[in-house]
Structures are given as structure tokens and as C-alpha cells.
Amino acid sequence: MTGNPLINTAVFVAFLLVTLFVVYRAGNRNSTTVDYYAAGRGLSGPQNGLAMAGDYLSAASFLGIAGAIAINGYDGFLYSIGFLVAWLVNLLLVGELLRNTGRFTMGDVLSFRMRQRPVRAAAATSTLAISFFYMVAQMAGAGGLVALLLNVHTRWGQALVIIGVGLVMIFYVLVGGMRGTTFVQIIKAALLMLTITLITVFLLGKFGFSISAIMEQAAAHNPKGTAILSPGVEYGKTDLSKLDFVSLSLALVLGVAGLPHILMRFYTVPNAREARRSVVWATWTMSIFYLATLIVGFGAAALVGTDAILAAPGGQNSAAPLLALHIGGTVLLAVVAAVAFATILAVVAGLTLAASASFAHDVYANIIARGRARPGAEIRVARISAVVFGLLSIAGGILANGQNVAFLVALAFAFAASANLSTILYTLFWKRFNTSGTLWGIYSGLISCFALVVLSPTVSGSPMSIFPHLHFAYFPLTNPGIVSIPVSFLFAFLGTVISRGHSEPRRQAEMEVRSLTGIGS
Structure with a gap:
């Protein structure tokens, strides 16, 4: 039972129309590439x-970790620890230096003192691949969430849901650009924090804080017991x-320090100080x-039970919405589902914006047009x-529907x-690093990671695989x-020391001064 689909849909549609x-x-203010890619660089640290x-x-x-904790307890919470600790890398090593060195994309930083065309092509390839895999996870989560909201149990019905989510997301990016996406993300973050805080306070009160x-009650309602x-x-x-x-x-x-849609956000603030404040605000919020x-x-x-969670549309990903239904009825379910849907839309809009910006700015403007593209054409x-x-x-999300989104x-x-x-680290901190090392590092990391995923139990060989009836899981x-x-770090090092690749000392010195001081940024 998932409440009244009409009430669910009404709250859901109202929230969608507002966003x-x-x-x-x-x-309406997206008139230049700076507006479309970086919101005019006018965001404050707290806003960003x-x-x-x-x-x-x-x-x-919101969905995957709550479900992982409900099913696997302590081990599920390890996702939260990893996701949060990762921001220290951004704060201490990456955020300020990237803001000072680049303009719109990661390719701006990696190509600053290297050969422009091959490095930008490699950076764009990496950005598109990472964004695609991240997007597939979000689409899979959207399918399970809206399926639960509308009580859709068939795979074809959930596929139609994923298609609808994808089309709305495309509209967000086409119309809003970075500025529109940013405001949706701010609204979504505030609502998400308010919703999860209220649910947490209610749960603590119900169990005498x-x-x-x-x-103890969660262990009693889980087949794995106190384990x-x-x-x-x-x-x-x-x-x-x-x-x-x-x-x-x-x-x-x-x-986190390599996620293109997160790195792109450092360019929306006016200076490095606001970039640092951005990371501090984000870290406390998270x-x-x-x-x-x-x-x-x-x-x-404790309140819904593991069996009921696994039996619902969306499986583990339905834990938080089902809890909302249990403690607040249909209206709270609809609100939680709407907030979770806004979560998905905001993230996929950011991913799509990062991927499209990388292709347009790195590939079209700087490789095809050789730096002479008109701003209107680039947008x-x-x-x-x-x-x-x-x-x-959308196609990838349909294939991955049913997988735990935190895992994806x-x-x-x-x-x-x-x-x-x-x-990124070699470029920022190693003077000798060159074009060959950059290319070796990016492509070795991508190829090795992709090959190992294809040969892992994620794709085949187990009941939870994407293709459960096939078996080519040779990587355990x-x-x-x-x-x-480690393969990426090793090949980037070897590519640098073996070759006499291109790296201009003058540009390297300029990059070092610029990254550390902000002069010229």
C-alpha cells in the first residue's frame, strides 16, 4: 500500500510546476557563456x-543510503562516511586551486600548460563517461521512486517513468543553464534538510529520544537480527x-575531487575565498x-520492516518513502517523494550541464573551432x-532499474x-608533469575501470547483476x-618520465602563481 496515488500525484505535480x-x-539571463556555464560568477559562498x-x-x-542502512545496518552507513570524508580532499587540495586556474570545465585546468587539443579531448571523454554512469544511477532511482509514488509495478511502466524524468531534466538544462539549475539545487537542499530533520526528530521522539x-527494534524486524x-x-x-x-x-x-559536475561549481563564485566558503557550507550541510x-x-x-521494503517497487530505494508513509500518511509520502524527485532532477541537471559544457567548450569551441567559436554558437x-x-x-537508467542507487x-x-x-593532482603539484602523462593517466584510468566493471559481478554472474542470466564475472x-x-597514478607517472612530452615552463610558472594567488583568474 503506497497511499492515494491522486494525492501523491497532486503534490508531486505542484512541486514540479514550481521548480x-x-x-x-x-x-532568462543566460545571454553569454559565463551566464550559461557559471551563473555569471555571481554566487556567494553560502549560496554555492x-x-x-x-x-x-x-x-x-537520500534513497540508496537509507535503504542500505535499513537492510544492512552498520555496513550501509559506511557509504555516508565515505561520501562525507571525501570533501576534505576538495577543501584541502582541489577547490581553491581549480577556481583560480580554470574558467568553465576541468579541461581548462588540465590543458593550461599542456597541448590543448589532445588533453581537452581526453578531459571531455572522461567527463562524459563519468557523468553518464552517475546519471544512470539517478535515473534508476527516479524510476523506483515514482513507481512507488504512483504504485507502478511493471518494468515497462517504470521505464515510462524514467523517460518522463529524463525529459523534464533536459528541459531544466536547456532553459535554466547553470543559474536555473543552481536555484533548483538551493531550493532542493533546503527542503531536503528540512524534511529529513523533521522525520529524524519525530523518530527520536517516538522512541523516547x-x-x-x-x-533494537530495527534488529528485531530484520532477518539478520542484531548482526x-x-x-x-x-x-x-x-x-x-x-x-x-x-x-x-x-x-x-x-x-568527489574528480566529479565533473562538482568541480564545475567552483567556477560560479567570484574568487577563491568564496570557493573555500562554498566547501565549508556544503560540508556542514552534508x-x-x-x-x-x-x-x-x-x-x-524498525517501523516498516525489511521484508516490506524489499517487496516494494524500487526495493531498497523505497525505505525512506515507506517510512514517510508509515509516520505521516499519504501527504508526507507525497512530500518526501517530491523532495526526493527534486533531488534527482537537480543532480541530473547538474550532470547534464557538466557533460554538455565539456563537449561544447572543450571539444567544439577549443578543438573543432580552435578557440574561435562565437558564444552563441557554443551555447x-x-x-x-x-x-x-x-x-x-534515459536508456542507461532503464537498463539499471532496480539496482541500489548508492551502489551505482x-x-x-x-x-x-x-x-x-x-x-588533476599531478597537474597542480608536479612541475615535470606533461601532456603524455595526462593522456596516459586519463585513458588508463577509464579503460581499466570500465573493463573491471564489465568483468565484475555488477554486470553478470549473480541474481543482483544487470544481466543475471549471463556469467563473465572474472574480476571478483x-x-x-x-x-x-593506482593504475591511473602509475600510468600518469610512467607517461611523464618515459616521454619528452609537451609542458611549457613559462605556462607552468604562470599556473603555479595563478593557482596559489588568484592573480589573473
Whole structure:
């Protein structure tokens, strides 16, 4: 039972119309590439920090982690820890330097002192691949969420839902650009924090403000019993599962600093000081959120029950909405589902914007047009590529429907850490790093990560695989980060020391001064 579909739909549509109006109004000022890609660089640190939180707190955070905690307890909460700790890398190593060095995309930074065309092509390839995998996770979450909201149980019905979500997201990007997307992300972050805080306070009050009481009842309603209160339910049974957890942790902690849609947000503020403030605001916001997911996840297991969660449309991803239905009835379910849907829309809009900006700015403007593209033409190419990318992500979301979205996002983090982190850090901190090292690092990370994912139990060989009836799972780990991330760092190093690749000392010195001081940015 998922409440009254008519009430659910009414709240859902009202929320959708409000956000569409906000996007339309904000998008009227998109007259230049700076407006479309970077919101005119006019956002303050707190504004951009909330938007970063809105961009980052995806379906994986709200739906996937709550479900993982409800089913696997302690091991599910490990996702929250990894997602949050990762922001220290952004704060201490990446955020300020990227803001000072680039203009719109990661390709601006990587190509600053390298050969422009091959490096920008590699950066665009990496951005498109990572954004696609991240987008697939969001689309899968959208399918399960709206299926629960409208009580749609068939795969074809959920596929139609994913198509609808994708089309709305494409409209957001085409009309709103970065400014419209930012305002939706700020609204969504505020509503998400308000909703999860109220649910958390209610749950604590219902159990006498005793977290132990919530956990005890959760264990009683979970077939795994008190085992969910300790490590090992998901990742501690064998040495292989422990190694899989280490691989997952590496991907989560190191992946954020390579996510294109997060890196792009650093260019929306006027200076490096506001970039640092952005990360601080985002980190505090997400700290509160992830602590609340612990209560929501165990609360869902305690009040709804593990069996009911797994039997609902969307499986694990339905834990938070079903908890809302249990404690607040149909109206609260509709509100939670609408907020979660806004979460998905805001994230996929940010991903689509990052992917389309990378293609238009790095490939079209700087490779095809050789830096002589007119701003109007560049924005037009960005919008066309947003449509194409959106349609591809819809197809991927249909294929991945039913997978836990937190798990799928962890794969996207592995791609980001494997392809981008090594080249970003080497570019910013290693004077000798050159074009060959950049290309070796990006492509080795992408290829190794993709090959290991294809050969892992994620794709085949188990009942939870994308293709459960096939078997070519020759790589035993579900997350490839422990192999593909070191491969990228090693190949980037070897590509640099073996070759006499292109790296201009004058440009390197300029980049060092600019990244550390902000002069010229």
C-alpha cells in the first residue's frame, strides 16, 4: 500500500510546476557563456555551498543510503562516511586551486600548460563517461521512486517513468543553464534538510529520544537480527568482501575531487575565498544530513520492516518513502517523494550541464573551432549535446532499474577517482608533469575501470547483476577502485618520465602563481 496515488500525484505535480517556473525565470539571463556555464560568477559562498550540497546529495544519499542502512545496518552507513570524508580532499587540495586556474570545465585546468587539443579531448571523454554512469544511477532511482509514488509495478511502466524524468531534466538544462539549475539545487537542499530533520526528530521522539531503542527494534524486524548493529553483514563475511569494502572506500573518498559536475561549481563564485566558503557550507550541510540518514535508515527497518521494503517497487530505494508513509500518511509520502524527485532532477541537471559544457567548450569551441567559436554558437552546441546526453542516460537508467542507487553511484565515483584525480593532482603539484602523462593517466584510468566493471559481478554472474542470466564475472570485486585508481597514478607517472612530452615552463610558472594567488583568474 503506497497511499492515494491522486494525492501523491497532486503534490508531486505542484512541486514540479514550481521548480519549472523557477528555472524559467532564472534562465532568462543566460545571454553569454559565463551566464550559461557559471551563473555569471555571481554566487556567494553560502549560496554555492547549498547548491553544492544540492548537487551532491543525490538519490544515492537520500534513497540508496537509507535503504542500505535499513537492510544492512552498520555496513550501509559506511557509504555516508565515505561520501562525507571525501570533501576534505576538495577543501584541502582541489577547490581553491581549480577556481583560480580554470574558467568553465576541468579541461581548462588540465590543458593550461599542456597541448590543448589532445588533453581537452581526453578531459571531455572522461567527463562524459563519468557523468553518464552517475546519471544512470539517478535515473534508476527516479524510476523506483515514482513507481512507488504512483504504485507502478511493471518494468515497462517504470521505464515510462524514467523517460518522463529524463525529459523534464533536459528541459531544466536547456532553459535554466547553470543559474536555473543552481536555484533548483538551493531550493532542493533546503527542503531536503528540512524534511529529513523533521522525520529524524519525530523518530527520536517516538522512541523516547533513544537511538539504542530504534536500533533494537530495527534488529528485531530484520532477518539478520542484531548482526546489522555490527560490521560485517555486507562486507565482512570473507576476506574478499573485506577487500571489496576497501576498494569501495577508496572510490568514495577519492572520487568527489574528480566529479565533473562538482568541480564545475567552483567556477560560479567570484574568487577563491568564496570557493573555500562554498566547501565549508556544503560540508556542514552534508554532515547534518548524513547523521540524519542513520536515524532514518534504522527507523525504516524498525517501523516498516525489511521484508516490506524489499517487496516494494524500487526495493531498497523505497525505505525512506515507506517510512514517510508509515509516520505521516499519504501527504508526507507525497512530500518526501517530491523532495526526493527534486533531488534527482537537480543532480541530473547538474550532470547534464557538466557533460554538455565539456563537449561544447572543450571539444567544439577549443578543438573543432580552435578557440574561435562565437558564444552563441557554443551555447547552441551545449544545448544540443544536453539533449543527446539526456536521451542516452534515459536508456542507461532503464537498463539499471532496480539496482541500489548508492551502489551505482559508487561505481561513478570509482571512474572519477580513476580517470581524473591523478591528472588533476599531478597537474597542480608536479612541475615535470606533461601532456603524455595526462593522456596516459586519463585513458588508463577509464579503460581499466570500465573493463573491471564489465568483468565484475555488477554486470553478470549473480541474481543482483544487470544481466543475471549471463556469467563473465572474472574480476571478483564489485568496485574496481583498489586496482584502477593506482593504475591511473602509475600510468600518469610512467607517461611523464618515459616521454619528452609537451609542458611549457613559462605556462607552468604562470599556473603555479595563478593557482596559489588568484592573480589573473
